[in-house]
Amino acid sequence: MSKPTLKKIAERLNLSVGTVSKAIKDYPDISDKTKEKVKAVVEELSYKPNKFAQNLRNQESKIIGLIIPQIVHHFFSNIVLGVTEAAEKKGYLVIVLESTESYETEMKHLDLLIERHVDGLLLSLADNTIKYNHITEIIDQGVPIVLYDKISKSFDCHKVVIDDKKAAYNATKYLIDSGCKKIAHVRGPLKPQTTVDRFLGYKDALKDHHISFDKSIVFESEKISFDDGKEIAHRIKKNKNIDGVFAFTDLLASGILIGLVQEGVKIPEEISVMGFSNWRLTKMTSPSLSTVNQCGYEMGQKAFELLYEEIIAKKTNTKLKHKTIEIPTELVIRNSTKKPA
Amino acid sequence: MSKPTLKKIAERLNLSVGTVSKAIKDYPDISDKTKEKVKAVVEELSYKPNKFAQNLRNQESKIIGLIIPQIVHHFFSNIVLGVTEAAEKKGYLVIVLESTESYETEMKHLDLLIERHVDGLLLSLADNTIKYNHITEIIDQGVPIVLYDKISKSFDCHKVVIDDKKAAYNATKYLIDSGCKKIAHVRGPLKPQTTVDRFLGYKDALKDHHISFDKSIVFESEKISFDDGKEIAHRIKKNKNIDGVFAFTDLLASGILIGLVQEGVKIPEEISVMGFSNWRLTKMTSPSLSTVNQCGYEMGQKAFELLYEEIIAKKTNTKLKHKTIEIPTELVIRNSTKKPA
DNA sequence: CAGCTTTCCGAAAACGATTTCGGCGCTTTA
DNA sequence: TAAAGCGCCGAAATCGTTTTCGGAAAGCTG
Known part of the structure; x- marks a missing residue:
């Protein structure tokens, strides 16, 4: 009827709970004969150990916490996916919480997760997080933590990042190679x-x-919106000499692209446009947008793997040298940029 | 030093653990004086009850499971957000797992969550799920469950859906009202x-x-991809009379839109295009795409609220009449459709 | 003052699984 | 034959909280 427990199995076989437990886990001090008997019953009742009891006894939840700035975002939801799948392979489940780019919710959610005794934390810092006490406290408590994407150098732990500088370098280089002068x-x-x-x-x-x-052709977007991009497109068009644009992110880039097209600029003949992130929509603009692909899935995977190292290290009481892993990016060339000669 | 427990508080105050526990939870059989003393120490040590012990004792995890077809999808990640925030307000956290539209992973992930003793489940059926034994089993076990978005009428539980038929009706009606004949x-x-x-x-x-x-102007897309849309656009253009297109989803619609534009069709003057779902990208195509907004956030919220009802009902041993809630949709009119006279 | 009700608190039994420690019975060795 | 060894299992403590039940002490009535 109700859920099978060690006790019930034990009673049925006239054994003690301890023996049953050890039989299931193949302890060497249990004879093969009783192991067989126990395992037969386990099979029959399809016994599953009670996670609550295991958690309490083993002091581990087999759950990790993932704090993400915004889940409604192609890059980040890919991270969620990468983390979840990697975690599942090792028997961990994931609780995802948003920081909504706010320091306060970041702290609140971190607390919530700690309270639940997660075995580890994956964190991307909110934009307005400038104090790190809440994080160093966690590290001091001995909770394994790995930072990803938006990190800080102010404290020591594993980190996973995109090499933004190198990626931007390559994107710009591509524009230059394809003949852009300004x-x-x-x-x-x-x-x-x-x-x-x-x-x-x-x-x-x-x-x-x-x-x-040339400082005068560096535009700053506060809101980073599609409409912002359009507005900047207007300013770009006025400057007759610009023949290439490298935008901070695809949302802006697509705004710029559409804005320029609407103002009658020929893309890429007159102006090449390069984005960043490889959002889903970049395939669908016309012309389609060249951009830099950041592989969120891979980043998520790697972040979990590092976290797993930490968790194991904690269990075995070993100290780790902390490393920072860079996830490679790649140029995705579509039709908003000229081809190099 | 180490985590404060009831025992430590009790020892410090020369009380029993039971008394301390009851004091914290404001049991009426504890005097105000001892309550004050206990609460002072609780404050001082910033005592937090151990969740593992609570889970075991109360037989509840305060965690719910959310199974989603694909997280990397604007609509669905909004659902995740809606669920998570609603759950948080009631003290629940959420474990999200993907079914990747596969019956097998749906089952596997359901199992994983049941094993963790989640207090409830939110499920959107995978496309190729046609047997429902795994779900009726869960219902029979008494685990609260609510179906959302992709549901089935084969069994009895709370459900939350979009009224697709009504929404499609309205979208088509809009095209007709704006003068489309075919x-x-x-x-x-x-x-x-x-x-x-x-x-x-x-x-x-x-x-x-x-x-x-006219059956001949109903096109079926198997893959539902952007490129599929483009290909269909080609076929649509060949049929000289078509002056309006209502597509099953924005991904297709944007493919059709871009395809038609590239073939020189004037949008919306010659052909109006209407999508479905209000994906982020619909704002960014040119012309921008008219569509039907499905509010994933709201759907997520409602789904959790219903689940919460179920959970409470289970606790209090009451039977519920199960209902199906429809989340309203709205037309989002942009520039891919003509204005009605 | 006997008998009664309150008021307040403690003991202890859950919730299930894990793991240490010890011990019984049998075999081996000197 | 006594000592030592080994194979196999059980008892019991532990993780920390919740809640029932009972009981001691104090206050109240007639």
């Missing part, structure tokens, strides 16, 4: 590391190819 | 209820407005 950059807000790194990659590429950096 | 429909595969319902809504709208149904 390449504008549309960047995001000042603070987040990602916007800074992409800007630096852009700058480095110019420098390495002897194109002088 | 409206094509691009539908998905035969089986899923959603594609059938949308098709029926389309048909009904034609009938109510005395437009004869």
